[in-house]
Amino acid sequence: MRKWFTGLLAGIALFALTACQPPWSGNNENQKIIKNPEKGSDNVTVVPQENDKEYRIYHTNKQSETRGYIQYGVDNRVDIDEIETGLMRLSKATFDPDSYYFQNGKYISPKEIDQMLARKSKAYPNGLNPPLGKGKDLGEQAADAPKILSYIHEQDYLKSVDPYKLGGISLAVSVNSVYTDSLYNKKDGKTYTADVVLDQEKVKAQGKLYAEKVLQRVRNIKGLENVPIVIALYIESPPGSYIPGHFYAKTVVDAGQSHIGKWDPVAERYVLFPSSVATKNYKGDSDKFDKFKEDVENYFPNAIGVVGKGFYRNHELSELTFTINIRFFDTTEVISFTNYVAALLDSQFPFSQHIPVQVYINSVEQPEAIVVKTPDMDHPFVHVYRLYK
Numbered sequence: 001m002r003k004w005f006t007g008l009l010a011g012i013a014l015f016a017l018t019a020c021q022p023p024w025s026g027n028n029e030n031q032k033i034i035k036n037p038e039k040g041s042d043n044v045t046v047v048p049q050e051n052d053k054e055y056r057i058y059h060t061n062k063q064s065e066t067r068g069y070i071q072y073g074v075d076n077r078v079d080i081d082e083i084e085t086g087l088m089r090l091s092k093a094t095f096d097p098d099s100y101y102f103q104n105g106k107y108i109s110p111k112e113i114d115q116m117l118a119r120k121s122k123a124y125p126n127g128l129n130p131p132l133g134k135g136k137d138l139g140e141q142a143a144d145a146p147k148i149l150s151y152i153h154e155q156d157y158l159k160s161v162d163p164y165k166l167g168g169i170s171l172a173v174s175v176n177s178v179y180t181d182s183l184y185n186k187k188d189g190k191t192y193t194a195d196v197v198l199d200q201e202k203v204k205a206q207g208k209l210y211a212e213k214v215l216q217r218v219r220n221i222k223g224l225e226n227v228p229i230v231i232a233l234y235i236e237s238p239p240g241s242y243i244p245g246h247f248y249a250k251t252v253v254d255a256g257q258s259h260i261g262k263w264d265p266v267a268e269r270y271v272l273f274p275s276s277v278a279t280k281n282y283k284g285d286s287d288k289f290d291k292f293k294e295d296v297e298n299y300f301p302n303a304i305g306v307v308g309k310g311f312y313r314n315h316e317l318s319e320l321t322f323t324i325n326i327r328f329f330d331t332t333e334v335i336s337f338t339n340y341v342a343a344l345l346d347s348q349f350p351f352s353q354h355i356p357v358q359v360y361i362n363s364v365e366q367p368e369a370i371v372v373k374t375p376d377m378d379h380p381f382v383h384v385y386r387l388y389k
Helices: 003-018 077-091 110-117 138-144 200-218 276-281 283-299 331-347
Strands: 032-035 043-047 056-060 101-104 149-161 164-175 178-185 190-197 229-235 246-253 268-273 303-313 316-326 357-362 367-373 381-384
Touching (some): 077 149, 077 164, 077 229, 077 246, 110 149, 110 200, 138 178, 138 190, 164 200, 200 229, 200 246, 246 268, 268 283, 283 331, 331 357, 331 367, 331 381
Parallel strands (some): 056 101, 164 229
Antiparallel strands (some): 043 056, 178 190, 229 246, 367 381
């Protein structure tokens, strides 16, 4: 069964042991260090991207106040990643990477975000989430009026960098699909919890109303009065989900405008393999996943789980990520198995070769290896992690 990949195995094995850096990583020699006249003595690094479809990054030694702040509003790590990278992806239609530079959001302060995300109350009269509802304790009161708005994420797009000039911003307005919260009551010293599954259609509609209010607040921030603003609406996945939620609507607000006109639907979604959703709505791809999973398990009976995540745009599969969990025995066994997976991607993969694929191989103790195959690569990239003492 294994003879068909023996030649490829030998070549990849050497690469697996020596590879330290993936071929798509940036080259430090291409970084350009400039001084921005508007920032005084601040150092500015402009990092060009090797792929002309991606943004050049504008970075200063003065960090954004909201750096990492998203974790206080969005609980699931996969949602955090998708909000950040997905908003950048959606922004390209308005802010062309050939003409704009990316910068982490630096205009909306943590205080302003807190004021928008808070429940409306005496302490937060401008809070956008509803005040507590009815109930005999804080848990019931919170569940009676669940928070819908979970976070507002800002990204800045610069038209030029020498001197600095803001060309526009993008905002992700994120809403909950499940509301979970813990509330501490100072009077009795007890903590009360709320856990409510929300109606997704109602939540999505509410997100558009929140976006209108967020836009009006943002227009009052110095520097953002007259720039174009991309607003994308995102619904989060349930807590603990392996796959993220998705963006579902997008609009572009022209410079100087303070009201939203037309919303355009965003046809993007992540699908878990295996799952009932995949079997029902993506039967062909679900069968292909089962074939790949069978091939993996035929070689390595110690594989304790193969999970896939497919990213669909306009109902077409455009990216795949697999996680394979194994019981670790020795390094040579991991190398052999990793090369086998690479060989599967190279010549016996049931999915189209035009789809980018990432495979993460993990043991209980740690990540063990990664295999990557993109349409422009002749053979998969393989890296086996090694611990040096």
